[in-house]
Amino acid sequence: MHASSTPDEHPASRRPTLSVFALAVGIVFFAFSLTPSLIPRDYVLQGVLGGVVMALGYGLGQFSLLLWRYVALPLARDRLGRVLNGLALGAALILAIAFLGETADWQNSIRARVGMAPVDAAHPAYVALIAIIVFTPLWIAGWAFQLLMDTLRRQLRRVIPVRLANLLGLALAAYLAWALIDGFVIQRFLAFADDAYGQASALFDPDIARPEAELASGGPVSLIDWNDMGRWGRNFAATGPDADAISAFTGRPAKEPIRLYVGRNSASTPAERTEIAFAEMLRTGAFERKVLVIAMPVGSGWLDAGSHDPLEIMHDGDIATVAVQYSYLTSWISLVFETDAGLDQAQTLFDRVYRHWRSLPEDRRPELYLHGLSQGALVSQSSVDLLTLMAAPIDGALWAGPPFASGLWGRITRARAPDSPYWLPQVNDGEVVRFVNQDTDLLDDAAHRWGQVRIVFLQYGSDPIVFFDPLSALRRPVWMNEEPAPDVSPELRWYPFVTLFQLALDMALSLNIERGHGHKYIAEDYIPAWVAVTRPDGWTDEDTQRLIERFRGFDAG
Structure with a gap:
């Protein structure tokens, strides 16, 4: 490293210049980004990730030099500094070349476990080229930031001491940069995404006709306007097995399932949307069915037919499902930028339904279950106050792909048995709560009996929505200290800062993965979970296998 002992002796050049030491740090970060994480990456995405992480490493290298100078620690100068910088850069390049040689095998170590084709031989070369292309504008942006910081420091030094001017210059530059990023990038991205997803939600699928049945949401006598239900609401209400299809499978008489869906455009507040849903439940006789499910959609409003269709079949159609939309944004965007989205909606809906359900005579109440996938699982969990439920507990819940920010899921996971892995916990002998992945045989644990309330968390070990850790920049996630899940690469390693960016991507x-892995949950795994939670009358193991075969390969869209 060649540097002086005071920051102002090395202001940013008026032309972009590379710091050799910072570049070495950036290249090391790039090398680490080539290692596998939970989801396979093609060369484009790997190159983009590598370029972004390389820029991050470069910035951290520059910041470390700035901090070193600020505290006036000695630095190698002149020839010695150039030699040390050259050695650091050479070592970093050797590491990057070695890791590039392994990156195809690392990606294939994931792909082999999730049934995806291997990457081609040119993968490393494409990755390196794209990373350089991505890094370059980010490096120029970093140089512009340093130029701004130096300009502010010099102006501040005229009126305040040097060290304070340096700190304030950095703080002001960081504030201005964040204001620019937040105002012109993040907020515009969110506005664009909300508008785009909102417009997509408003689209009418020509293959989905408005239902004519009296029990259907959006039908001729429904309290819910068909036009306000949104694309996914209309799809949910107008599809699914009817009584004839159910009877054809079971050989028994069946009822028409009740599907109620209130779109975000149906009313302006969660409370108003809840009242519409509740009135529709009373109109359709939802509380008179054997099974009642409060289902919270994913962020975009979508409900997984791979979960709901089999559930209606196994209960002979004697089931009502109510759902209320709370957002247009897809779940990963909601999780990052709008973590609280849907909490009020889930709470008001559950409170209204539960209050009426509890007022019914016990022998006339339907079995009450909660359900949600992804963001829907998070907000559904938040609606449950376990203390409130002690006097009149619900019958159970199935939450699939519970996001990492789920409070109830987190508390239960931390209370797991010491010999059970983080990605598949065991809690209190499975009396109330059980976790399951692709190995649904875990639900049939003959050694441990279910209690009155049955709660199942369906989660795949390769699901980053579940296992993202916002603190992974500075510490190793718990699940990385254990044997990996069956669909997770054994080559996965933790690297400071880099792992955070890998998991964020x-x-x-x-969903860019084969079905039954990542965040792509499938009917074949929902079915045994629903059987365990709801205990359908007269249902056998043979029925479960037949239903699994009926939905094998089913794509819910």
């Missing part, structure tokens, strides 16, 4: 790519 994994969240955005969580």
Whole structure:
């Protein structure tokens, strides 16, 4: 490293210049980004990640030099400094070349476990090229930031002491940079995403006709306007097995399932949307069915037919499902930028339904279950006050892909048995709560009996929505200290800062994987979970296998 002992002796050049030491740090970060994480990456995404992480490493290298000078620690100068910088850069390049040689095998170590084709031989070269292309504008942006910081420091030094001017210059530059990023990038991205998803929600699928049945949401006598239900609400209300289809499978008489869906445009507040849903429940006789499910959609409003269709079949259609939309944004965007989205909606809906359900005579109440996938699982969990439920507990819940920010899921996971892994906990002998992944045989643990309330968390070990850790920049996530899940690469390693960016990208790519892995939950795994939670009358193991075969390969869209 060649540097002086005071920051102002090395202001940013008026032209972009590379710091050799910072570049070495950036290249090391790039090398670490080539290691596998939870979701496979093609060369484009790996290159983008590598370029971003390289820029991060470069920035941290520059910041460490600034801090070193600020505290006036001695630095190598002149020839010695150039030699040390050269050695650091050479070592970093050797590491990067070695890791590039392994990156294809690392990606294939994930792909082999989730049934995806291997990457081609040119993968490393493409990755390196794209990373350089991505790094370059980010490096220029970093140089502009340093130029701004130096300008502010010099102006401040005229009126305040040097060290204070340096600190304030850094703070002001960081504030201005964040204001620019937040105002012109993040907020505009969110506005664009909300508008885009809102417009997509408003689209009418030509293959989905308005239902004519009296029990259907959006139908001729429904209290819910078909036009206000949104794309996913209309799809949910107008599809699914009817009584004839159910009877054809079971060989028994069946009822028409009740599906109620209130779109976000149906009313302006969660309370108003809840009242519409409740009135529709009374109109359709939802409380008179054997099974009642409060289902919270994912962030975009979508409900997984791979979960709901089999559930209606196994209960002979004697079931009502109510759902209320709370957002247009897809779940990973909601989790990152709007973590609280839907909490009020879930709470008001549950409180209204539960209050009426509890007022019914016990022998006339339907079995009451909660359900949600992804963001829907998070907000559904938040609606349950376990102390309130002690006097009149619900019958159970199935939460799939519970996001890392889920409070109840987190508390239960931390209370797991010491010999059970973080990605598949065992809690209190499975009397109330059980976790399951692709190995649904875990639900049939003959050694441990279920209690009155049955709660199942369905989660895949490769799901980054579940296992993202916002503190992974500075510490190793708990699940990385254990044997990996069956669909997780054994080559996965933790690297400071880099792992955070890998997992963040994994969240955005969580559906970019074969079905039955990542965040792509499938009917074949929902079915045994629903059987365990709801205990359908007269249902056998053979029925479960037949239903699994009926939905094998089913794509819910």
